[in-house]
Amino acid sequence: MKPTKTLLGALAASTMLAGAAAAQTELTMWYHGAGNEVESRVLNTIIEDFNAGQSDWTVSVESFPQQSYNDSVVAAALAGNLPCILDIDGPVMPNWAWAGYLQPLPISEEAIDGHLESTIGRWNGEIYSVGLWDAAVALYTRQSTLDELGLRTPTLEEPWSKDEFMAALEAAKASGEYDYALDLGTAWTGEWYPYAYSPFLQSFGGDIVDRSSYTTAEGALNSDAALEFGEWWQSLFEEGYAPGTSQDPADRDNGFNEGRYAFSWNGNWAAAATLEAGVDDVVFLPAPDLGNGPIIGAGSWQFGVSSECAHPEGAAAFVEHALQDEYLAAFSDGIGLIPATREAAQMTENYADGGKLAVFFDLSSEQSLVRPVTPGYVVAAKVFEKALADIANGADVADTLDAAVDEIDRDIEANQGYGH
């Protein structure tokens, strides 16, 4: 009897387990991190914990190479083949929401209480996406460089003014110790340009588009402040402070670490490599105040729900699960990005108080400004990139910015104002 009972018990248990498994509704998810082993490992842990921790949903993930991810999503949207949960680059979110690829994320405000505002994707008054991390840019230099050049160390409360910043570049150039005073990273093309350089424009008082209406770039990208920015931008290259658009990517990766650049405008994701390269006295300075306040870019990858998802409540449950501080900290420790909450930051090695990269959390919370929250941003960003490259290469500033404004406005008009 005993073996029979055991057998029956096992059968009943396995039937119940199978029933529970069958009751779980599958939610498909796409992610941009294929090829990044650490990122995949953290994400898989989050998914496994979620799948095991409740009986309603089971998430399955498909990872894509980042460089082709957006194209794959757009193609899938055309073919009606989107997954339930999507990974979305922050500035692209409004475009996908406007195009109908996304639906609002039914997540509670409590779940995102205390999150960096730049990690929350809002469009048309609704939350469409939430990120587990953000990124920030700082002005890398060495303490020894500051000391040798006799420069004041700028702080969040008292960043360098434009005059102080230019004086620092001039001092570095005059020292003859460096190939260039400033590495802006012009070797990195694409989204780096609007992400890293539009804050300079905004710090002058201009912008890529007019954020009061989002229906034109007129008066923003070709304003007096923007023209002043353009002249300043061009002077950085013409006066030999920074390498031009033909910068070798290898120099971008290693130039500062090898001591060939005095300052480098770079993101927190590169900080680990700098520390590993033995730059022990590296300091991460806040953005200079070029007249309209110190500003850096914001907005990284976030999770959202596709319009084809039949179970947005399941997707929201997964996102809420993923937003736990322990996972934010795990991602941060794994890939070096800034955790979305201060509590999570305290759980990390680098962003806790006194951590080597702690300043980046403060930069993100104090200086960051998201890129224009409009569906037209994806086009405007490319126009902005080309305009800045042309100006760096000597094009007339006013003509170039006027042409960029015309191109952006034509796109906005062709898309009936993108719903603004």
Place this chain on the structure above:
Amino acid sequence: MATVTSDNRGLRLAARYLSLVLVSLIFLFPLVFMVVSSLKPDHQLLADTSSIRAFLPVGDISLDNYVNAFERAPIGRFMLNSVFVTVVTVTASIALCSLAAFSFVFLEWTGRNVLLSVIVATLIIPFETIAVPLLLFVSKLPWIGLEGLEIGWLNTYRVQIIPWMVDALTVFLFVQFFKDLPRELIEAARVEGASWMLIYRKIVMPLSGPVIATAAILKSLVMYNNQYLWPLIVVQDEAHRPVMVGLGYFFQLQIAWGEVMAYLTLISVPVIAFYLVLQRAFISSIASTGVKG
């Protein structure tokens, strides 16, 4: 005088060989750089690019990049996918395109010249212009498989194979080659009562080795090396991805160039092996068809 002439001839020969060696080195250098770089750590790889060391296996040499590349991406799966898609597509392409060309050249039917002109004219249409309509089309196509009727071809091998099985260039190559075959052979076979299919199988195709080799190599290069946009938009699952889409796995924020070179070296092996196997037929086909790859 005879000695002087002989010396001059020797010098000329040496100069000719020297120039040939120099030209061949220009073509070999990228391959040598790729293989050598795949054995170096990134910092050394980047430092060596400004000197002759870039082409020499010197310094800190190891197979670490290969180990890391295999950890980063399922390279075996990607290569298997690409080889499978390439072999099936090339085989089908040769069969179907040669049949079409046979019909255009040897069979009498109304409108064949117009249709051939239309097909050849499609050569000027870039694939990018039809990619989206084709995507919409294949995403709605039915298929009867082991699990019954399915709608949509996305995330399959067939969506990477069937749209590429017939192309204008391959049809054109076969048409040009078939036009030069002796008509007497075909007419004699017809007089003897051979069917058109028999003539195709027993006479025309056995004589078409050079053009088959040419078509196979050109098509293989397209299918193996250039398949990026199409699989990118029709294949979302990793299990069906080809090697070119897999290359994206290595372009993270900090690009691991050594691993990129290791990956490129690995995926180049089937192409080089295929070319070496068919090179004799390919070279003879250049002479007979006047087509270069």
